Amino acid sequence: MKAADHGPHVRFHLDGVGVGFELDRDALKDQHLAHYQVAHEVIHMLAPDRDTTDGGIMLEEGLATHFSIYGSDFENPGYRQTLLNWYQTSDGPQNYRDALAAYESLIALEPNAIVLLREKEPNFYAMTFDQVKSVAPKGDDELIKLLLSRRKMHAKALKQNE
Numbered sequence: 350m351k352a353a354d355h356g357p358h359v360r361f362h363l364d365g366v367g368v369g370f371e372l373d374r375d376a377l378k379d380q381h382l383a384h385y386q387v388a389h390e391v392i393h394m395l396a397p398d399r400d401t402t403d404g405g406i407m408l409e410e411g412l413a414t415h416f417s418i419y420g421s422d423f424e425n426p427g428y429r430q431t432l433l434n435w436y437q438t439s440d441g442p443q444n445y446r447d448a449l450a451a452y453e454s455l456i457a458l459e460p461n462a463i464v465l466l467r468e469k470e471p472n473f474y475a476m477t478f479d480q481v482k483s484v485a486p487k488g489d490d491e492l493i494k495l496l497l498s499r500r501k502m503h504a505k506a507l508k509q510n511e
Contacts, residue, residue, distance in 0.1 A: 357386040368397045381428055388417040396472040404444075404499040408481075409473035411452025411496070412463060414445050444500045451495045458485040 357372045370390040376383040392413035398406070418432045436446055455462050465484045470476045481493045 357390050368394065370394065381425070381431060384421060384428060385417050385432060388421040389413045392416050395467075396474070398472070398474045400474070401499075404501040405448075406473045406476075406496075407448045407451055407498050407500060408455070408466075408476065408496040410445065410448035410500075410502055411450075411455075414449040415452050418449075442502070444502050447495070448500070448502070451492060454492055455481075455485055455488065455496060458488050 357370060357376070360369050360371055362368065370393065372383060372386045372390070376386050390413070392409065393405075396409075398409075414436075418429060418436075421428075436442075436449065459465065462481075462484050466476055466480060469480050469483075476497060478490075478493055478497060481496060482488065485493070
């Protein structure tokens with residue numbers, strides 16, 4: 350793990366084999382930001398995507414956002430509420446909110462959707478409409494298309510003013 354001026358993001362090693370991630374340099378000074386970014390980037394390490402020029406897969410971004418809020422249990426009891434407040438404000442990043450809402454819609458239909466999908470296809474970027482539909486048959490076509498679409502995601506994430 351490293352810090353970068355334009356993080357966080359997954360980095361592929363020059364040898365073409367290794368992969369890691371960098372946090373935004375501001376995370377070195379902000380515990381909440383560091384925890385949020387580590388939890389988020391860990392999800393991207395499940396199936397790193399080399400081609401993100403068109404943005405991140407909304408399903409993966411929704412899972413990463415959900416995990417960064419609910420999957421981590423940090424020593425600061427205000428962490429989760431700080432994140433939820435940030436996501437609900439107009440300053441929160443819209444694409445992450447959309448990704449989170451789409452992911453939450455999917456798991457409302459099938460709580461084990463990610464496990465079931467990754468059993469069929471471990472790479473989020475290679476998942477198909479038919480695979481998602483088979484896991485969540487009651488999901489409407491627009492939701493599935495949104496989950497499989499790509500959007501540019503980077504916004505300066507979570508700035509703590511305390």
